[in-house]
Amino acid sequence: MTVTSAEDMVFVQRVPAKVLPPPVTQVGAIGWARTNLFSSIRSTVLTFFTAGVLVWIAVPIIQFLLIDAVWSAKDPTACLPREGHEVGACWAFIHERIGYFTYGSYPPAERWRVNLFFLLLAFGSGLMLWLDAPRRGLGAVYFFVVLPVVSYILLSGWPLIGLPRVETDLWGGMLVTIVVATVGIVVSLPIGILLALGRQSNMLAVRFLSITFIEFVRGVPLITVLFMASVMLPLFVPPEFSPDKLLRALVGMVIFAAAYQAEVVRAGLEGIPQGQIEAAKALGLRYWRLNSSIVLPQALRITIPNIVNSFIALFKDTSLVFFVGIFDFLKTIEVARLDPKWSGPNTSLTGYAFAAIVYFFCCYLMASYAESVERRLGRADRR
């Protein structure tokens, strides 16, 4: 513009401009597809390529797992391929052995006890994970005091009250996986917290012991820790108190998980500004109160996603207990798939697919929970 009059420089709105609904390219499915799938030639090519790969992978899997699958059969021969008839996953096999996968060799007449345990555990976990639950203190007492005692009596038996003893040798399947994972998770976290605090302690001896423990355990494979717990633990206690096989594996799991938790928690502790600690000290709070009321609530909050992450790893690591002769979920599948009765081309594949689905489902649940907590904390931070 070359000529600028006074009228061009000044503007006063006489009538408000009209607000219009968004154009169709901006909203709804078309808008979404345009911005996310076909925004440029390159993204269009990538969209089709990805769709192609998905189809290429997914179709045979669906074919095998669902369409050609044998869902139920009285007779294992139903899973054998016949002429002119493709045979997919043999779900009938899973269906028949599901009891074994869930309870191991737990006596069938006593399996209601395991079911009850699952229920009690699910209830307790629900209470703990539901952050807005009323009376959380009571929930914690139930989960950390009542549940372990009741579960132990329920699962091991107590002849005095009419529950026959069930040796842990008979435990197996999902029961063992869940017991090992839960005990590992619940016991390792407090030990990990103590180790993390110990690592930052002013007392040299405490710090030295914590660091030694953490670094030693972290520098060794889980299987080694399990073998050591299995073989060495009996050497330290008199033979009449020799802990049973499952307990030894549990100890190994807890030791291993605690070292990792310690490092996860330490990262959280280091995220707490020094000023928080100084303010608490200046108010006269002592070490334990300072940590339990000020440092840990904040540190654990920011570490929840990482803690859950290590829980997921731990849950999958439980399958290693079969190295010390314990029949966890994966091991029961491993045993059952070799059963000559169900021998067929797809039995093993079906077993492994089932294991993958179950593990994925459990881990995905944990990850989703972590994500929801993270989102919630994100909101809290923006408060």
Place this chain on the structure above:
Amino acid sequence: MADIENQHAEPGGNAVEIAGLYKWFGTFNVLVDVNLTIKRGERVVVCGPSGSGKSTLIRCVNALEDYQRGKIFVNGMELSTNLKRIDEVRREVGMVFQQFNLFPHLTVMENCTLAPIHVRKMPKREADALAKKYLARVKIPEQADKYPGQLSGGQQQRVAIARALCMNPRIMMFDEPTSALDPEMVKEVLDTMVELANDGTTMVVVTHEMGFARQVADRIVFMDAGQIVEINTPQEFFSNPQHERTRLFLSQILK
């Protein structure tokens, strides 16, 4: 206004006595032969250039920093490395920080009642009443159920003052309480502190707010390079500074 006699201060005795204090950070001598006595009911402002050791000095008084030589007495108790003694001293001394340091996961109310409940072993109901009283005194009783993150900087610093007061300390220390605040919030915090001073609380304030020093202080302590260079009344300090270094400092900040 800065008149000791008409205040209902406790009679006699020294609130803080610092004698021959030396401190090193590594090999660097941050506090060099510091001697300072603060009487009960007295308001002392500590000023000086950055890095002169003012904050370090008051942090030594409630054992947030250790020191290598010299003695500190708080209300007649000698500070030592004994944890029990440190606890006793910290209960006597309230501290307000530059960065507020409120506990973000606790409500304003919980921030104030935490120490009375767990350190003084006060019943919750009593602690709540106490917190309400002090929150009213710093003029934010309506914010009690909010979280620190929902408050402005000035409000947060006033909560921090209330939190310290809830322990009924004999001495209040302020470590640059207005330095982290937006300019328009400085006044509300200073007003709160002036009121506190008028109530006869023993106060040690590290600050660059010279207006506050002039209005409230009984004495001004000027530090440079870890040493106390001059201690004087506000009138003398501002109109007739004795030390060369003080004059230079004042000429730079009072343009």
